[in-house]
Amino acid sequence: GENVGLHLPTLSVQEGDNSIINCAYSNSASDYFIWYKQESGKGPQFIIDIRSNMDKRQGQRVTVLLNKTVKHLSLQIAATQPGDSAVYFCAENKGSQGNLIFGKGTKLSVKP
C-alpha cells in the first residue's frame, strides 16, 4: 500500500492510552476545520469537524479542540486502539470555498 507516513512527525502511544495530535493551521480567516485519518493504501477518511464558532466538539472516542487565538487545532483520541494507527491530517476551509487546505500530517503508531 501507499506509505503516506514517510518523513512525517510520528506519535507513538501504548494501546489504551489517550492520544493527542496537534495541528497549526495557516489562515486566521478559516472558519471550518476537519480531521482526517488516512490508512496505508486508502484515501483520507473524515473523522470529525468543527466550526470556528465553537472551541470543542466531541465524537465517539474523539474530541477536537480549536484555539483561534493561536491558530491551533488538536485531536484527542481516547483509549487508543491498534486500528487507530494511521496518518492524521487537519484541514481548513474558508467560507465554503471549493478547496480544503491540508496540514502536513502526523503518523500515529499504536503499540499493543
Next chain:
Amino acid sequence: ETGVTQSPTHLIKTRGQQVTLRCSSQSGHNTVSWYQQALGQGPQFIFQYYREEENGRGNFPPRFSGLQFPNYSSELNVNALELDDSALYLCASSLDRGSWDEQFFGPGTRLTVL
C-alpha cells in the same frame, strides 16, 4: 469502502507524456474534487467540479485540466508530465459543494513519472 472508485490504481509514464485519470463518484453525489498528494505530504487541492462546471481551482498550472460528465464521474488530465508530477492523485465526491462532512475519498491513483 466509500463507493468512490478511481482508475487506474497505478501507472508509470515518462516525462512529456500525457495522462488521464478517472474517478467514479458515489451515487447521488454531484461534486468531485481532485487532490495531489506527494509522498509524506498532505493532499493539495487541484480543482473541484460541480454539476459539470469547474467550481474552484488550486495553484496548479493549466496543463492540469479536468472534466465532469453528466453522470458526475470525472477525469483529471495532465499534459507534458514532469518528474514532480509523481504523486498519489485522489478524487473525492460529495453530496454538494461545501458538504465536507459528506465528502468521500477514493483510494487514489499512484502516478510515477520517469
